[in-house]
Amino acid sequence: MNSFSAKLSGWGWEAFFNKANLPEHVLFGVEFDRAEMGMVSQKWPLPSNPQLPDLIPQDLVKAWEGQLNNPATSDIFQGKWLESDSNGKSEPPQQARERRNSNNNVNNHLARCNHVIEVTDFHYQTFLEMLRFLYTNKVTFKKEEQLNITALDLFRIADKYLIDDLRLQAKNEIFNYLTVNDAxxxxxGTAWKYPELKEHAMKYVVLNFVHIRQTTGFKNILSDLANHPQYAEILNEILAELFPVTPVNTGKPTKEEAS
Known part of the structure; x- marks a missing residue:
């Protein structure tokens, strides 16, 4: 083998075969006993642990999502474990621990925590839905404000944590369901705080101002200006769009008309 080593002289194919004996063109081929054309579908199950009573889901998305419901690895928000019951409803930490019988896992997880970050400006259900999006790239919007996962809730948290994909989906959801009654x-109340929301909301309000000014929502704003500090400025912008500046009409004939 030393005679064919790159470190020694005389290495390579010329050392064991005379180039002059080779034809000008050499064709190397492989012969198959059987060849078939077609698509083959193969599903590989996720690794399983025989000690776990529950089967690991075949769907990778469900597997990632399931990690959020694992008290041994889940995050803590506002003193609550980010986990939910089988109906998707969040539970207080004590009830969740009793239902899952996982006190040991929780204690072990707490013992491993080196850093605790207290988040006080978002509901824990909103934070959970954000994490679910990061795990699975899926998001669920609810219209009921008490559930704390409205499109606006998710837009706010995505805007703060710079999650562009989630913010865009939430923004589209907001304007898909915007009506004259709530515009x-x-x-x-909210859109003026976010430039990209304000821009689209302003266009919608300007186009429909004749109807919007007659809604209960607009009248509520007029009766509670103290809690709407940007009212005057925004109204001026709306009026500027509705009535662009034009030359003053003095009532006198112009030079062209006089001549």
């Missing part, structure tokens, strides 16, 4: 309260 005024949305613009004067």
């Amino acid at each position: 005024a309260e949305f613009l004067f």
Whole structure:
């Protein structure tokens, strides 16, 4: 083998075969006993642990999502474990621990925690839905505000943590369901705080201002200006769009008309 080593002289194919004996073109081929054309579908199950009573889901998305419901690895938010019951409803930490019989796992997890970050400006259900999106790239919007996972809830948290994909989906959801009845309260109450929301909300309000100014939402704003500090500024912007600046009409004939 030394005679064919790159470190010694005389290495390579020329050392064992005379190039002059080779034809000008050499064709190397492989012969198959059987060849078939077609698509073959193969599903590989996720690794399983025989000590776990529950089967590991075949769907990778469900497997990732399931990690959020694992008290041994889940995060803590506002003093609550980010976990939910089988109906998707969040539970207080004590009930969740009793139902899952996982006190040992929880204690072990707490013992491993080196850092605790207290988040106080978002509901823990909102935070959970954000994490679910990061794990699975899926998000669920609910219209009921008490559930704390409305499109606006998710837009706010995505905007703070710079999650562009989630923010875009939440923004689209907001404007897909915006109506004349809630447009005024949305613009004067929330949208003005976020430039990209304000821009689209302003266009919608300007186009539909004749109807929006007659809604209960707009009248509620007029009766509670103290809690809408941007009312005057936003209204001026709306009026500027509705009535662009034009030359003053003095009532006198122009030079062209006089001549």
